[in-house]
Amino acid sequence: MATTYNVIGSIRGAVEPDKYVMAGNHHDAWVFGAIDPSSATATMMEMSRAYGKLVRDGWRPRRSIVFCSWGAEEYGMIGSNEFVEELSKNLATRAIVYLNLDVSVAGTYKILARSSPLLFKAMHEATKKVIDPNRSSDGKVQTVYENWLQKGPKTSEDVPLIGDLGASSDHAPFVNRIGVPSTSIGYIGESAAFPMYHSVYETFHLVSTYYDPTFEYHATVARVWGEVLRSFADSLVLPMDCRDYAKRIDELFQSFKTDYGEKLGAEGISLDILEDAIQNMTSSAEYFHTTIDGLKDTRE
Ligand SMILES: [Zn+2]
Known part of the structure; x- marks a missing residue:
């Protein structure tokens, strides 16, 4: 001890x-x-x-x-x-x-x-x-x-x-x-x-x-x-980029799909819902950053 x-x-x-x-x-x-x-x-x-x-x-x-x-x-x-x-x-x-x-x-x-x-x-x-x-x-x-x-x-x-x-x-x-x-x-x-x-x-x-x-x-x-x-x-706005997160998740998903998509499909398991969710995340991240980039710092 x-x-x-x-x-x-x-x-x-x-x-x-x-x-x-x-x-x-x-x-x-x-x-x-x-x-x-x-x-x-x-x-x-x-x-x-x-x-x-x-x-x-x-x-x-x-x-x-x-x-x-x-x-x-x-x-x-x-x-x-x-x-x-x-x-x-x-x-x-x-x-x-x-x-x-x-x-x-x-x-x-x-x-x-x-x-x-x-x-x-x-x-x-x-x-x-x-x-x-x-x-x-x-x-x-x-x-x-x-x-x-x-x-x-x-x-x-x-x-x-x-x-x-x-x-x-x-x-x-x-x-x-x-x-x-x-x-x-x-x-x-x-x-x-x-x-x-x-x-x-x-x-x-x-x-x-x-x-x-x-x-x-x-x-x-x-x-x-x-x-x-x-x-x-x-920093006033945290220097985080959600687009990089969505992109990395998509990369990991694509490699998973390449390796296992066909095998899962043969068992009747679809990856479509997951793929849709990743696409939603990607477009939300784009929207979020477009909004932030459009903001102006109006402090005196
Ligand atoms: Zn160590």
């Missing part, structure tokens, strides 16, 4: 304090955990320090910001699950997004992002505002977005592809239990796997000698993550 803790800090919002924009990572590790999770913990400590400075300088976000440092992630995401179970009513109606970080730097090649589709645009916009430590192939300074786009993979619309969230980190209870859209980002090598994962060799020496001696990749992830957080905490 052991006792573990969640450590929660918050900045109260100035206009909508009952809306929570949340960010978190875990603090427990299998062994020394210099990459998983301490690269992410260092990133979160730095980001929360920067936000603390903004508050001391007189800034306040529109919505409340909540920083979460979870215990016992490795044993089945116990800390984050307990938190979400205990506060599920409150969080399900008030949490806007939960931005997760687990492994912040496992390489220096490009950013890897996974996300709920509602947040794709916000992720792309944030990476356009941050300089990447990697120079372009012709030696020019470039943004995280440009490095990411060049190294791929890309979508058919020529933007960096953002993958679906898995279920193996602290975003899982937020996404799967209470439907709060989430993201996860980190710097990776040419492959997403890193060989020292969860081993006794995940030490500070490994990170400070080989992975990121200047810690500039850690700082880059902190800037991107901080900017995604700021965009949700401070």
Whole structure:
């Protein structure tokens, strides 16, 4: 038996304090955990320090910001699950997004992002505002977005592809239990796997000698993550795009239909109702964004 803790800090919002924009990572590790999770913990400590400075300088976000440092992630995401179970009513109606970080730097090649589709645009916009430590192939300074786009993979619309969230980190209870859209980002090598994962060799020496001696990749992830957080905490209209959600659902449906449509049809099971519902969602999302784009900010 052991006792573990969640450590929660918050900045109260100035206009909508009952809306929570949340960010978190875990603090427990299998062994020394210099990459998983301490690269992410260092990133979160730095980001929360920067936000603390903004508050001391007189800034306040529109919505409340909540920083979460979870215990016992490795044993089945116990800390984050307990938190979400205990506060599920409150969080399900008030949490806007939960931005997760687990492994912040496992390489220096490009950013890897996974996300709920509602947040794709916000992720792309944030990476356009941050300089990447990697120079372009012709030696020019470039943004995280440009490095990411060049190294791929890309979508058919020529933007960096953002993958679906898995279920193996602290975003899982937020996404799967209470439907709060989430993201996860980190710097990776040419492959997403890193060989020292969860081993006794995940030490500070490994990170400070080989992975990121200047810690500039850690700082880059902190800037991107901080900017995604700021965009949700401070924008007048939340930077979510429902059209991306409808599109992703349609893509998943089309692949399901290709694989199983014929077999289900032979059993007398039709997918028409589901397809209609997806089309309704697609046109509602279009209408919603056309309406929002037509609004004018009439504040003095
Ligand atoms: Zn982890």
